Amino acid sequence: MASKLVYVLNGPNLNLLGQREPGIYGAQTLDDIAAMLIERGGMLDCEIEMRQSNHEGHLVDWLHEAQAEEAHAVLLNAGAYTHTSVALHDAIRAITTPVIEVHLSNPHTREEFRHKSWVGMAAKGTIAGFGANSYVIALEAAAAL
Template sequence: MKTFVMLHGINHNMFGKRDPAQYGTVTLAEIDSSLQALGKELGVQVESFQTNSEAAMCERIHQAFTDNADGVMINAGAWTHYSYGIRDALAILTVPVVEIHMSNIHAREAFRHVSVFAEVVKGQICGFGVESYLLGLRAAVSATAA
């Protein structure tokens, strides 16, 4: 069975509590549950990981490489806009990587318009709330079939 890794970044453990105007009231556990359900429907396994530590995120990306994950989805939160360490870890991967954001980062503050990951990911999905995650999983699975 193919395995896809969902990486949740900084402050995502606070989904459901932080800024409901941008992120709604869904919790991280609910997002992961939705991904698990879609994974079963698509016949793939989804492993989720969340951290507020940039080092731990890089280590989990390295583990995805070592474990031969079939694809990676990442919503790194604010790290998206400045973490060259995470960007370089993602560049090591040889599988499709899909960048995900619940909000439309291009319609928010100017600093959020730039993703340092853009050059090393297969594509970006943003602005669809929880659906962004499901679209991201579908895109990653589709990219491995191509």
């Protein structure tokens, strides 16, 4: 039985995790999160493809690639693009690969402009507010699909 390929896509400024506003986003780096996901993925028979870009078009291209590669699921933390990107919304709707929206913090407890999610309107579901563990919870949900 082949392992389940799960893309983990991260948007703008997530390369700064661990140093950017640790009171909101935590002290763990994206590499720390990748290590957590690879470890948990091994237990769930999931292969992790972890990526980060500050460019919206890269995220759109990677969503298309996930579909082409027949990925089992995509975990997407689109960062600020969550609240602005109709392009990501449309890309998620254009593919059949399930997308789970992920957030370290809970956007609904933050500034009002963060309350609307274009990504969430198209995603299978959303995991938010559990810090780095949001990714692990989302991976467990993805593996169960």
